[in-house]
Structure formats: C-alpha cells, structure tokens
Amino acid sequence: MKHLVLASLFAGAMALPAxxxxxxxxxxxxxxxxDQTARxxxxxxxxxxxxxxxxxxxxxxxxxTIGLAQFAxxxxxxxxxxxxxxxxxxxxxxxxxxxxxxxxxxxxxxxxGEYEAVVVPAASDIKDIKGLIDALKxxxxxxxxxxxxAGGTDHIAVxxxxxxxxxxxxxxxxxxxSGGGExxxxxxxxxxxxxxxxxxxxxxxxxxGTLRLxxxxxxxxxxxxxxxxxxxxxxxxxLQNWRMVAAAPGLSDEQKAKITGDIExxxxxxxxxxxxxxxxxxxxxxAGPAFDEQLAKDxxxxxxxxxxxxxxx
Amino acid sequence: MSAFDFLMQGLVTAAxxxxxxxxxxxxxxxxxxxVLPGIGxxxxxxxxxxxxxxxxxxxxxxxxxxxxxxxxxxxSTTSILLNTPGESxxxxxALEGNKxxxxxxxxxxxxTAAIGSFVAGLIAxxxxxxxxxxxxxxxxxxxxxxxxxxxxxAFVTVSAAFGDSALRGLTSLFLGLALACVGIDQLTxxxxxxxxxPELLDGIxxxxxxxxxxxxxxxxxxxxxxxxxxxxxxAVKGSVWMNRQDWARSWKPWLRGTLIGFPIGAMPAxxxxxxxxxxxxAEKKLTKHPEEFGxxxxxxxxxxEAANNxxxxxxxxxxxxxxxxxxxxxxxxxxxxxxxxxQPGPLLFATNPxxxxxxxxxxxxxxxxxxxxxxxxxxxxxxxxRVPKPWLYAGILLFATLGTIGANPSTFELxxxxxxxxxxxxxxxxxxxxxxxxxxxxxxxxxxxxxxxALSISQGxxxxxxSSPIAATLLALAALALIVPxxxxxxxxxxxLAQLAGDED
Amino acid sequence: xxxxxxxxxxRDLAALIIAAFLAVVAGVMLWDSARLADLGxxxxxGPATIPRVVAICLLGLAGWTAVAALRGDFPxxxxxxxxxxxxxxxxxxxxxxxxxxxxxSVATGIxxxxxxxxxxxxxxxxxxxxxxxxxxxxxxxxxQLLMLxxxxxxxxxxxxxxx
Numbered sequence: 001m002k003h004l005v006l007a008s009l010f011a012g013a014m015a016l017p018a019x020x021x022x023x024x025x026x027x028x029x030x031x032x033x034x035d036q037t038a039r040x041x042x043x044x045x046x047x048x049x050x051x052x053x054x055x056x057x058x059x060x061x062x063x064x065t066i067g068l069a070q071f072a073x074x075x076x077x078x079x080x081x082x083x084x085x086x087x088x089x090x091x092x093x094x095x096x097x098x099x100x101x102x103x104x105x106x107x108x109x110x111x112x113g114e115y116e117a118v119v120v121p122a123a124s125d126i127k128d129i130k131g132l133i134d135a136l137k138x139x140x141x142x143x144x145x146x147x148x149x150a151g152g153t154d155h156i157a158v159x160x161x162x163x164x165x166x167x168x169x170x171x172x173x174x175x176x177x178s179g180g181g182e183x184x185x186x187x188x189x190x191x192x193x194x195x196x197x198x199x200x201x202x203x204x205x206x207x208x209g210t211l212r213l214x215x216x217x218x219x220x221x222x223x224x225x226x227x228x229x230x231x232x233x234x235x236x237x238x239l240q241n242w243r244m245v246a247a248a249p250g251l252s253d254e255q256k257a258k259i260t261g262d263i264e265x266x267x268x269x270x271x272x273x274x275x276x277x278x279x280x281x282x283x284x285x286x287a288g289p290a291f292d293e294q295l296a297k298d299x300x301x302x303x304x305x306x307x308x309x310x311x312x313x
Numbered sequence: 314m315s316a317f318d319f320l321m322q323g324l325v326t327a328a329x330x331x332x333x334x335x336x337x338x339x340x341x342x343x344x345x346x347x348v349l350p351g352i353g354x355x356x357x358x359x360x361x362x363x364x365x366x367x368x369x370x371x372x373x374x375x376x377x378x379x380x381x382x383x384x385x386x387x388x389s390t391t392s393i394l395l396n397t398p399g400e401s402x403x404x405x406x407a408l409e410g411n412k413x414x415x416x417x418x419x420x421x422x423x424x425t426a427a428i429g430s431f432v433a434g435l436i437a438x439x440x441x442x443x444x445x446x447x448x449x450x451x452x453x454x455x456x457x458x459x460x461x462x463x464x465x466x467a468f469v470t471v472s473a474a475f476g477d478s479a480l481r482g483l484t485s486l487f488l489g490l491a492l493a494c495v496g497i498d499q500l501t502x503x504x505x506x507x508x509x510x511p512e513l514l515d516g517i518x519x520x521x522x523x524x525x526x527x528x529x530x531x532x533x534x535x536x537x538x539x540x541x542x543x544x545x546x547x548a549v550k551g552s553v554w555m556n557r558q559d560w561a562r563s564w565k566p567w568l569r570g571t572l573i574g575f576p577i578g579a580m581p582a583x584x585x586x587x588x589x590x591x592x593x594x595a596e597k598k599l600t601k602h603p604e605e606f607g608x609x610x611x612x613x614x615x616x617x618e619a620a621n622n623x624x625x626x627x628x629x630x631x632x633x634x635x636x637x638x639x640x641x642x643x644x645x646x647x648x649x650x651x652x653x654x655x656q657p658g659p660l661l662f663a664t665n666p667x668x669x670x671x672x673x674x675x676x677x678x679x680x681x682x683x684x685x686x687x688x689x690x691x692x693x694x695x696x697x698x699r700v701p702k703p704w705l706y707a708g709i710l711l712f713a714t715l716g717t718i719g720a721n722p723s724t725f726e727l728x729x730x731x732x733x734x735x736x737x738x739x740x741x742x743x744x745x746x747x748x749x750x751x752x753x754x755x756x757x758x759x760x761x762x763x764x765x766x767a768l769s770i771s772q773g774x775x776x777x778x779x780s781s782p783i784a785a786t787l788l789a790l791a792a793l794a795l796i797v798p799x800x801x802x803x804x805x806x807x808x809x810l811a812q813l814a815g816d817e818d
Numbered sequence: 819x820x821x822x823x824x825x826x827x828x829r830d831l832a833a834l835i836i837a838a839f840l841a842v843v844a845g846v847m848l849w850d851s852a853r854l855a856d857l858g859x860x861x862x863x864g865p866a867t868i869p870r871v872v873a874i875c876l877l878g879l880a881g882w883t884a885v886a887a888l889r890g891d892f893p894x895x896x897x898x899x900x901x902x903x904x905x906x907x908x909x910x911x912x913x914x915x916x917x918x919x920x921x922x923s924v925a926t927g928i929x930x931x932x933x934x935x936x937x938x939x940x941x942x943x944x945x946x947x948x949x950x951x952x953x954x955x956x957x958x959x960x961x962q963l964l965m966l967x968x969x970x971x972x973x974x975x976x977x978x979x980x981x
Contacts (some may be wrong), residue, residue: 023967029720057967060721062497069511070723079392083743095502096514141860144770150502173860175766176500184635191456192770207634311502346964360964480886484840484879490872491843498865507871529910536902536936580897703937703945707930710906713952714913714926719966727914734905743836744893761868768861 019251021053022262024245025083029060036279037111037243038084044272049111050262058225063092063152069100075248079255082108086243090295090302094312095151102295106247106256110222110291112276113242113284114198116157116217117227121190122210129215129233133165140171146183146192150176151311153241154183154196156302157217159309163295164235187211198241199225200280212301242284260287319666320442333373335368336675336682339376343383344686352716353520354625357384357643358434362649364373371671377649378675381642382434382683385625389426391647394419394697397528397709400520401586401755402621404748405593407527409606409613416609419695421555425563425611426618427687428555432564433571433619433681437626440575441633442673446466448627448633452580457767458778460580463786464760467587469794470594471752475812481745489753499758500765504517513726519755521717525730526747528713529736532706537738566596570619578627586755588627592620594794626676633669832895833887840880847873902936909933921971922961927954 022045026038035058038150042054059067064085075081083105093101120126126135136143140162143294159169175192177183184202187195188210188301195202195211199222205211217239221229230237247259266272267285276283286294306312338363347357351747361380365373392398393410413422421442440448455463463561495506496516507513554736555563573595596616606613629645650672697705717730737747764778771777779785826945851866851873855977909932916925930949931942939945950973957974961965 055961058721059723060515062511066511066514096497096504096511098511141772151498173769173772176502177766177768178499178762185453185631186456188635189453297882307641322839360960360966371944393851427975447861480879480882484883487872487876487879488840488843491847491869491876494847494869494872501859501865503854505854505865506847515866529906532933533903533906536906536933537898537900538896691834701937703939706937707933707945707949708952710909710933711926711930711949711956714910714929715956715960715968718917718922718968719960722917722969724914724918727910727917731907731914734910738903742895742898744895765861765863768863772860773862 001073014162021055022051022080022082023055023057025067025071025081026058027060027064027071027083027085027089028086029058031242034084035066036088039113040272040275041082041084041266042246044266044269044275045262047271048266048269050265062096062098063149064089065092065096065098065100068093068102068105069098072100072104072249077250079251079259081248082259083246084243085246086200087241087298087302090095090145090299091151091153091156091306094303094306102246102299105249106251107291107295108245108247108256108260109206109267109287110242110244110284110294111263111267112123113240114200114282115222116196116239116241117199117202117206118157118161118214118216118230119187119195119206119211120200120214121187121191122212123190124193124212126194126214129211129228129230129235132214133161133233133235135193136162136165136172140167143194144173144175144176144192145194145196146175146177146186147196148177148183150174151199151306153239153308154307156305157196157237157239159305160237160239161235163308164230164237164303169305170310172309182287204212225256240284263287314456315424319670322667323670324330324677326371326671327375327674331696332372332441334680335372335376336379336678339379339685340383340650340679340686341683343380343385344387344683346382347384347387349387349712349716351561352712352719353388353409353642354381354384355645356716356720357387358642358645358649362645365649366430368404370668374668374672375675375678377646378672378679379682381625382430382622382676383686384642384685385622386427386430386662386687388595389430389621390423390694393426393614393711394423394694394703395528396531401523401571401751402589403521404527404586404625404751405589405617406614406621408748409610412607412609413611413614414698418609418611419698421611421689422558422609422614422693423694424555424688425559425567425615427684427691429563429567429570429615429619430622431684432567433574433679434626434683435624435677436568436571436622436679437575437578438632438673438676441626441629441676442670445630445634448580448630450798452631454783455580456781457763457770458781458784459787461760461763461767461778462784462791464756464763465588466787466794467590467789468760469791471590471749471756479742480744485745485747486739487748487751489750489755491759492522492750493757493761498739499762500769505656510725512723517729517754518726518752521726521729522733522754524716525733526737526740528709529730529734530741530747532710533734533738535613535702535706536655536740537742559611562611564601566592566612566616567619569595569599570616570621571617571623574620574623575627575679578624579630580627587621588624589617590752592616603637629676684740692703719777728767830887830890830892833892834884837883837887838879840876840883844873844876844880847876905932906934909936917969919971921974922957922968923954923973924971925951925969926956927951 024038024041025179026035028034030130038056042056045051045054059070061067067083068085068089071081071083089102092098118129118132120132126132132143145158147158158172158174162169175186177186183195183197184205186192188205199216202211202213206213215230215233216222216225216227217237218229219231219238245263247256264287273283301310342361343357346352346360347354358381362377365377368376369480388398388403389406391409392403392407394414396407396411398404398407410422410426413419426744495513497504497514504514570592577588593613593616597603600606600610600612602610628640632643632647714727714730717726740747767773767778779788847869854864854866896947909929912932913925913929916928927946927950931945934945935942935980940953954973957968961968962978
C-alpha cells in the first residue's frame with residue numbers, strides 16, 4: 001500500500017510538464033576538464049536563456065566509463081539528460097573493457113579540442129623533433145616521456161610517434177603522471193627526457209622560454225604557435241584531444257534535433273566564445289554526420305594503437 | 314612600482330568597507346559549508362564559486378579568498394569537537410584535538426587551531442608574495458626519487474601516531490596499504506583488486522574512507538559503549554580561552570608547522586596531509602610534555618593546523634607561478650582565477666601584477682577575517698558538545714552522508730561508507746589505531762608510483778634512488794628515525810616511551 | 819562485537835579471527851596479483867610487485883597476531899551494547915537502499931531517526947518526521963541554493979515541481 005502511494009506520488013511528480021531543464025553529468029571529479037566543460041555549459045546555457053536551470057552532477061571514475069554506464073542505464077529516452085565526454089573516454093572504454101560504450105548513448109557534438117604537443121626542457125641537448133626521434137631510435141629506454149595516465153591521450157600520442165618512427169611501441173619508456181600538471185613539473189625539473197600533453201598545458205612555459213616546443217599533433221600548423229607539425233617531421237599523426245557532449249540513448253529524431261539545436265545555439269553564442277577564450281580552449285565544434293564519422297575513425301585508430309602499446313589484448 | 318607598493322595598493326582596495334563585507338560573507342559561507350563533516354575544501358570551493366561570479370572582479374576575488382580559507386579552516390572545528398575529520402588534512406588535528414575537547418579543553422584547542430591557522434596563513438601568504446619564484450625552483454628539484462625518499466620519511470615518522478602497540482599500528486597501516494592497491498594501476502592501466510567492479514576501478518576514495526572510519530566509526534563506538542549515559546565528555550572545564558601556558562606551548566609549534574607545511578604544499582606532488590603528519594611527528598619529538606601526547610597535547614593541534622594552512626598557501630606557489638594545480642582544490646581555484654581573467658603561469662607576476670597582488674591582499678584580509686569571525690564563535694562551538702547525543706549524532710551522520718552523496722550519489726559509495734564505518738568500529742573495539750589505515754591509503758599509492766617512476770627513469774637501477782643529495786639526506790633521516798627508537802627501546806628506555814605514548818582509541 | 823570481554827578464552831578467539839582475516843586479505847591479494855600481466859617495463863617493478871610485498875607483510879602480521887592472541891596479549895575490550903550499533907547500521911543500510919527511490923529527505927530522515935533511536939530517543943513517531951523535515955531543509959539549501967546534485971524523490975518533486 002505504502003509503495004503504491006509512493007509510486008503514484010512519484011508518477012505524479014514526473015508527469016509535471018516543466019522539465020525542460022538540463023542535467024549535465026560530468027563523469028569526473030570537480031576541477032577536471034570534463035567538470036569544467038560541464039560547468040561552463042551550465043553557466044552559458046542559463047545565461048543565454050536556452051535552459052532555465054541546469055544542474056551539474058559529478059559521477060567520477062575510470063576515465064569517465066562509470067559515469068557513462070550510469071548515464072546510459074538511468075536515462076533511456078530522457079531528453080533532458082546530457083553527459084560530457086571526450087577522447088580519453090574512447091581509450092578508457094577499451095582499456096577498462098567497459099560494457100557500456102559510446103554506441104550506447106547519443107553523441108551530439110564535439111565542443112572543444114586541444115592538440116598534443118611534444119616538448120623538452122629548455123636545457124635539453126635535443127633541439128628539434130628529429131633529434132628526439134634519433135635518440136628514440138638509438139635507445140628507446142633512455143628516452144623517458146612524461147605524460148598523463150596510462151592509456152590516455154598522451155600515452156597514445158607517444159605510441160603513435162614511436163610506431164610512425166619504426167620503433168617498437170612496446171619499448172617506449174612512458175612515465176605516467178596523474179595529470180598534465182604533475183607531468184609538467186617533472187619536465188621542468190629535468191626529471192625526464194621529453195614531455196607530451198595538451199598544448200595548453202605547456203603554452204605559458206613555452207612562451208616564458210623554460211620549455212622547448214618540438215612539434216604539435218595538428219594536421220597543419222596552428223596559428224600563433226611556432227612549431228612544426230608531426231606530419232612535417234615525417235610522422236603521419238593527427239591527434240586531437242576533444243571534448244564532446246552526448247545525450248541519452250533511445251531518443252526520437254525530434255528530441256535529438258532539439259538538443260542539437262540547443263547545443264549549437266550555445267556553441268555559437270558570444271558568452272561561450274568568451275568562456276573558451278578565457279580558458280584557452282579551442283573551438284572545434286562539429287555536429288551531425290561529420291562528427292559521427294570522426295568518432296568512428298577515432299575509435300578504430302585508438303583500438304589499434306592501444307593494442308600496439310600492449311595495453312589492450 | 315615595487316612589489317611592496319602593489320601589495321599596499323591591493324590592501325587599500327581591500328580595506329574598503331564593502332570589500333570587507335564581501336570578505337566576511339566569503340569566510341562565513343566557507344566556514345559554514347566547510348565545517349560539515351564529509352564536505353572538504355574542494356567541494357566547498359566548487360559549490361560556492363558561482364556565488365562570487367555575481368560580483369565585480371575585486372569583490373569576487375576577495376570573497377573567493379574568504380571561501381577558500383573558510384573552507385580550509387572549517388574542517389578542523391568538527392575534527393576537534395566531534396572527532397569527525399571530513400578530509401585527510403584534518404585527521405591529525407583530530408588525534409589530539411578531540412582528546413582535548415573531551416577533557417573540557419575544546420575552547421583552547423579551537424583557539425590554538427584558529428590562531429595557528431592565522432599565523433601560518435599570514436606568514437605563508439607573505440612568503441608566497443615575495444618568494445614564490447624562488448620557492449618554485451626549489452620545489453621543481455623534487456623528482457620521483459626525492460618524493461619517494463620524502464614518502465619514506467613520512468611513513469617512518471607517522472608511526473609516532475601509531476599508539477602503544479607496534480603490532481596493531483602496523484596491522485592498521487598495512488590494511489591501509491592493501492586498500493591503496495585497489496583500482497587501476499596508474500602506471501600501466503591494469504585493474505588491481507577490483508574483482509570486475511567498475512566502481513572500484515578508481516580505487517577507494519580517501520574522503521569516503523576518512524568520513525567512514527572517523528565519523529561513522531566514532532558514532533558506532535559511542536552508541537555501542539555500554540555505559541553511554543555516564544557521560545565522560547565535559548563541555549567546558551576552566552576557561553574557553555587559551556591560558557598563559559597554552560600560549561607558551563603553542564607559538565613554537567605554529568612557526569614550525571608553517572615552516573614544514575609551506576614548502577611541502579609548494580611541491581607539485583607534496584600534498585597538505587604530509588605536512589600535517591611531519592609536523593605532528595616533530596612536535597611529539599620536541600615536546601616537553603610527551604606524557605600528554607595521545608591524551609590531548611596542545612602542541613599536537615597547534616603544529617598540524619598551522620602546517621595545514623601554510624600548505625594551503627603553499628599550493629598557490631606552483632599554481633600562480635607555473636599554472637600547476639596540485640590538488641583538487643587548486644584545480645577548482647584555477648577555474649576561478651580564469652573567471653577573473655587571471656591566467657596563471659611563469660609570466661603572471663610580470664604581466665598581471667594588479668590582479669596577483671589584489672589576490673594576495675585578498676588572502677591576507679580573508680585570513681584576518683577568519684580570525685575575527687572564529688574567535689568569538691569558539692564559545693558557541695563548544696556548546697555544540699552540549700547538544701543531546703541523539704540529535705548531535707543524528708546530525709553528524711546526516712551531514713557525513715550528505716558529503717558522500719553530494720560528491721558521488723552512488724549506492725556503491727554509500728555501501729563503502731557503511732562497510733568502512735563498521736570496520737572503523739571493530740578496529741576501535743580491538744584497540745587498533747585508526748590514523749595509520751588512512752595514512753597508508755594516502756601515502757601508499759604516492760610512494761609506489763614515485764618508486765616505479767624513479768626506477769623507470771633509471772631503467773631499473775636502484776642506486777638512483779639515493780643518487781641525489783636531497784634524496785640521500787631524506788632517506789638517511791628516515792633511517793635514523795627508524796633505528797634510533799629501536800636502539801633506545803633495546804636499552805630499556807623504550808618501555809617508558811611506549812607507556813607515555815598512551816592508548817589511542 | 820563480543821559482549822563479555824573479560825574471559826581469556828573469548829578474547830583469544832576474537833584475536834585469532836582477526837589473524838585469520840589478515841591472512842585471507844593477504845591470500846586474496848596474492849591471488850589477484852598472480853593474474854596481472856607483468857608490465858614492469860624498464861623499472862623492473864610491475865603492477866603486481868607492491869601488492870605482493872604488502873600481502874607478504876600482512877601474512878607476517880597475521881602470524882604475529884596469532885601468537886599475541888595465544889599469549890593473551892590483547893587489551894581488554896569495553897563492554898558493548900549491540901542494539902544501538904545495529905540501529906545505526908540499519909539506518910545507514912536503509913538510507914543506501916532507499917536513496918534513489920525515496921529521495922534524499924526520506925532516506926536520510928530514516929537514518930536520522932535510527933541514529934536518534936540508537937542514542938535513546940526511542941519514539942520514532944516523533945524522530946522520523948523531525949528527521950525528514952531537517953533532511954528536507956538541508957536538501958533545499960544544498961540542491962536549490964548551492965546547486966549540489968542530491969537525489970530527489972517524491973517529496974522533493976512535490977514541493978519543487980521543477981526539480
């Protein structure tokens with residue numbers, strides 16, 4: 001009886017119409033990139049009047065796969081639920097053998113992205129990317145690379161570099177740190193040979209002359225960044241660490257179109273552009289079939305390289 | 314303009330009555346949220362940051378500084394009064410602070426924590442202002458081998474908090490180390506001791522563990538005690554203020570705590586809790602009243618609290634000079650700074666002096682405001698102990714679970730809270746100290762990762778671990794700290810020491 | 819949760835159970851580390867090494883505990899009342915199970931009432947409503963003013979229809 005009362009109350013509450021407010025899941029702890037993306041979306045969506053009240057919920061764990069699994073199972077058909085994610089999730093799903101993948105949600109759009117940068121300390125003997133590759137070929141163990149956690153974008157970038165330079169990717173001496181910040185400290189302190197992380201992590205140090213930027217993982221040179229691409233150095237690599245927003249599984253086409261419209265409106269707003277500029281994030285907005293295609297390609301490439309490094313069997 | 318002029322200008326701006334009001338609001342909010350068990354400074358700052366967005370740059374900066382210091386300080390109040398530290402840096406405060414509170418000396422304990430926090434905050438903020446670029450250079454010298462040596466020193470010295478039985482202290486520590494192995498191994502991405510449970514992949518959350526072991530374990534132990542109506546807790550005995558002797562015994566620990574906490578906070582992989590561990594160990598070694606340690610020694614509150622606050626300011630060193638957020642709180646602060654158009658990095662002091670010095674002035678004002686707010690409140694806080702137990706503990710459990718639910722509303726996390734709460738109760742019952750298990754959980758992964766990183770860099774050469782002067786010195790200190798008490802014990806003095814160390818339940 | 823602490827035999831038994839528990843933990847760790855791939859790379863210390871070291875130390879501690887138990891070295895334990903402890907454990911368990919169904923206020927209100935019961939406020943008809951009201955106020959402050967996500971249930975939806 002009690003259950004019945006509760007259930008009918010519950011149903012009554014759910015049936016109320018005014019539920020057009022988004023809840024955004026940030027599948028990470030407060031402070032990280034996904035959390036900040038979610039909270040920035042929250043403030044812009046509210047500021048621009050796209051959504052009246054937006055809540056951000058942190059569901060941290062395992063490269064976002066825990067948040068993703070919870071999101072997919074609890075929100076089937078819910079047009080108000082969003083989740084933030086990114087390239088790191090693609091790798092984490094593979095290394096953790098996660099049962100819920102990006103196929104179980106409805107990816108909406110890529111929002112921002114950062115290219116990877118290869119740096120050495122200013123005091124290093126290595127002057128350019130060729131010098132680093134030569135050292136790697138001579139003795140892969142003697143070249144220690146600092147970057148983010150194992151299997152993340154930075155690790156994948158190093159694996160790709162080794163593979164493109166015909167060095168066995170399992171032989172790289174990759175030193176995983178808990179984040180770009182800690183890795184940066186190790187590079188600045190001359191603890192390691194080289195460092196790989198998002199360009200934004202290094203930019204201020206490069207400008208101050210304490211780090212030497214050797215190359216970036218963009219398809220062509222980035223405006224205002226004085227470094228060649230890895231492609232120019234003969235290494236065919238195009239790697240972007242992107243962040244995206246996805247909606248719940250099981251949505252109708254109209255629902256999906258409405259969410260895509262809202263997100264597009266947000267991404268085109270001045271407030272969003274200002275936030276990106278403040279935070280130093282690059283606007284790499286991509287939606288619709290073009291994004292789906294990009295996602296599928298990234299998933300396939302990542303599966304191959306993680307196998308090569310030896311992290312996925 | 315010289316640095317001093319900038320600072321003065323900042324202070325003048327911040328001394329505006331409206332600004333002082335913002336600072337007061339920030340400190341009040343920060344303390345109010347931070348004081349709840351289970352809600353640490355990171356969550357406090359994350360929750361309250363949006364409040365500051367509605368003000369202009371100067372106003373939001375000063376309110377933000379208030380929230381930060383308020384959130385840092387708030388945790389110590391409940392640690393002392395209720396033995397419920399909501400974050401790892403307050404655990405040590407609870408050890409002696411709660412013993413003092415139970416003897417009716419909660420007032421002096423809170424006062425020494427508040428004044429110690431103020432003194433440490435003041436000194437550390439000034440060090441930050443004038444020495445940050447130098448300090449960060451020293452901090453960067455610390456690589457994996459130096460950190461590993463520092464962790465070894467911390468492990469050895471923390472054993473001072475192990476209580477009277479080496480067996481039970483070590484058992485508690487190694488249980489913590491075992492729990493520390495749970496989750497994805499950061500260096501290779503392999504899942505350890507996760508048994509296919511996705512919730513375990515990220516390891517065991519230290520906050521959950523600390524709240525469970527202390528807040529819930531404590532509630533269970535007190536509920537289970539057969540003679541619970543015979544109340545052994547005295548709300549107030551003597552003055553709520555510090556007497557002459559309290560002052561005399563506090564000021565040196567404040568300074569020592571500051572000197573220990575600040576550099577460790579400035580190290581990119583240091584962490585606030587390690588400073589509190591080392592400070593506690595130092596005070597225990599140096600005290601003239603060793604018999605009081607474990608029974609409510611004021612030095613054991615004064616030192617670690619100062620270290621905690623100094624390391625909070627120390628965290629700002631890599632954040633401002635390198636753009637490196639070295640803790641969750643710092644990462645959220647970075648987001649806050651960016652809101653004000655402040656882009657941390659090596660050029661910050663040169664390109665954006667007004668904002669930086671405005672921030673530093675704000676920190677100084679907020680620090681003073683914290684003292685202004687909290688000293689008069691101490692009389693009120695100790696009355697908390699007079700709240701009838703049913704309501705007091707019902708409230709503690711409400712807020713302890715609120716913190717866990719707010720951070721991660723999963724059934725699994727609440728299950729861990731319950732499981733570790735029961736473990737904490739059983740450990741109390743059988744005389745196992747609680748601090749080492751949490752210490753093991755915190756230090757274990759750090760030590761393991763730094764060891765493996767160092768060995769990766771040296772390609773398996775173990776001599777690398779002691780091949781730098783700093784690492785060698787730290788390892789030698791750790792060895793001394795381990796061996797000297799053993800020799801003393803062997804010569805018969807140890808029995809006295811062990812008895813004096815007292816029991817810790 | 820032993821009830822009569824002073825007889826030597828019982829004390830030993832409890833301590834022996836602790837020793838066995840430690841040995842089991844060590845065994846689980848050794849078993850788990852055996853299936854990890856050896857990815858030590860250049861360091862020579864792989865993901866399985868540290869768990870093995872910790873497990874071996876735990877085995878040693880288990881042995882030490884067993885010896886101490888047989889020699890009766892464990893301290894006396896204070897007398898315990900199991901009922902209040904079980905009330906709190908039940909409260910926490912109920913909160914955990916009901917949280918996502920009944921919402922924060924009701925689930926936490928139950929915990930509140932159970933805890934008050936454990937400390938001697940036996941009248942649940944009084945403590946339960948108080949607990950729910952207090953929890954609801956906390957929910958309002960944190961989820962509406964501070965935008966902290968706390969699970970909402972029927973009660974929360976009823977009053978804040980917009981969620």
